[in-house]
Amino acid sequence: MVSLNQTFDGPLLISAPGKVILFGEHAVVYKKTAVAASLGLRSYLYLENRNDDIIHLEFPDVDLNRKWKMSDLPHPLPYKAGHDDSHHPMDMPEDLKQHLLSLINGDDFENDSARERAALAFLYLYLCLVKPGESRGLNICVKSTLPVGAGLGSSASFAVVLSSALLIHFGHIMVPKQVVVEEKVQERSNEREETLAAVNRWAYKAEQVIHGNPSGVDNAVASYGGAKRYTKGEGFSSLQGFTSLRLLLTNTKVPRSTAVLVAGVGAKAKSFPLIMAPIMDSVQAISDECTHLFEKHARGEASKQEILERIEELFDLNHCLLMAMGVSHPSLEQVRTITSKHGMTTKLTGAGGGGCAVTIVRDVLNSKFVDTPQETIDNAVKELTASGFECYETSVGGPGVGVSLLEPEWNAATLCSATRSELEAVKEWRWM
Incomplete structure (x- = not known):
């Protein structure tokens, strides 16, 4: 010391x-x-x-x-x-x-x-x-x-x-x-x-x-x-009960301007306030649902299987709301199409307009929950790489x-x- x-x-x-x-x-x-x-x-x-x-x-x-x-x-x-x-x-x-x-x-x-x-x-x-x-x-x-x-x-x-x-x-x-x-x-x-x-x-x-x-x-x-x-x-606070999750991270390598994307969402919010406000409220509800889910896990009231099932649904909902905001991109939709074909759920992460996407990898052992086989991940990575994307098998929450x-x-x-x-x-x- x-x-x-x-x-x-x-x-x-x-x-x-x-x-x-x-x-x-x-x-x-x-x-x-x-x-x-x-x-x-x-x-x-x-x-x-x-x-x-x-x-x-x-x-x-x-x-x-x-x-x-x-x-x-x-x-x-x-x-x-x-x-x-x-x-x-x-x-x-x-x-x-x-x-x-x-x-x-x-x-x-x-x-x-x-x-x-x-x-x-x-x-x-x-x-x-x-x-x-x-x-x-x-x-x-x-x-x-x-x-x-x-x-x-x-x-x-x-x-x-x-x-x-x-x-x-x-x-x-x-x-x-x-x-x-x-x-x-x-x-x-x-x-x-x-x-x-x-x-x-x-x-x-x-x-x-x-x-x-x-x-x-x-x-x-x-x-x-x-x-x-x-x-x-x-400010920020720790998310209690958060457990490490496996992810497939895909970098589309499509450049984008965060400032331009943020401005685009702002223009939509100004033009369609009665439409955009409920979309933003729905995103808040998704973040709250994620928080409650992991708090239940901390209390022993939610299994890893339940968490992954719900997170996959929340991923899909959040991505669709981001599409409605106008910040997705054909490259991101292509990643979603490819991973969906292999039974996996993907959403964009960050500003959108290109950039990166994250895909949930199921990894619950000793349960009836169907894991994502390594062969499936490998096949998805092969197809994504062939499309010009860069993939990383990794995790979050470490x-x-x-x-x-x-x-x-x-x-x-x-x-x-x-x-x-x-x-x-x-x-x-x-x-x-």
Whole structure:
């Protein structure tokens, strides 16, 4: 266990999940409840000390490879252990803005690319969290098994692994004492809750640098894992009784603009208020039904079989409502047609207009409920892939951020070249 305010010198591997919206897309803009859950696809960050004063940051997924001399960085910003101020990171003094812009070779904060924004988020957190008098550089590599820019919370996952690594390395939080099995993740001590709260706060600061004014639900899911309910203006809360579900995630690879899709729904709501209002109310009812279903599961009043049967129905209902809002796409309907042919239920997730779809995979053992055979999944994946889509067999509702203390043969280059299967084979995670 590392003590507070004592730099942790060992190499670290941190991982955090992405997220999927299960219910409530678009309606959340109108203060209806959305349900989001952690995704089995994760981002990974490796951190190690260097023997010089160079900070080397690699993030191959966004083509980021930058080096800075520590002497070229601005003076560290003051760290507050109970950091909860309401100041937006981008409200920093103008001279600091210009200094950081010069370090990322950016033009301005509004128009910089994902690569520059990621570099800027790192520099901001580093300056806030670095230990006074620190003279050694760092190698940091980030690798994600999440499709970047697909609406699956890849930036929040990046923000969480980044904040966790820097908080641990500079002694602001402690490495979890023991390995915690996934089933025990909910049974956290107050110390762990404080640790996660710190990770989540600083990850949100990084998300503000990247996105401006995010809701905070993506970084909360990546930090805590499980599932969250989110209502605009009311914040988020944990979904009690949520159980891990297997999913087939399909990336249509069709680009879309979230802003354009949101504006389209807004135009419909303005033109047809008496039609759109009941649609939004129905989405709220779906999120509420999902909540009640898992609360019953927590009380032992609903089996996994019952949950899957109802979730499939809710998936179908929610997707049809999203179609009525005008945010589906021929590619998403094609995914639904193919998976339906194989007996599976699919809905779009996120903004729609392309992007990703999620398909329920039945996996109840020792019951009369018909599981989804692996052969069926393989056949569906084969057909989806032949149609130009990218598929991932994964799950939702798993743990949030975790730490692995690696063997010496690992280094930054190892992570940057690692495959998804190699990353998922890492054991002995210490879940925060």
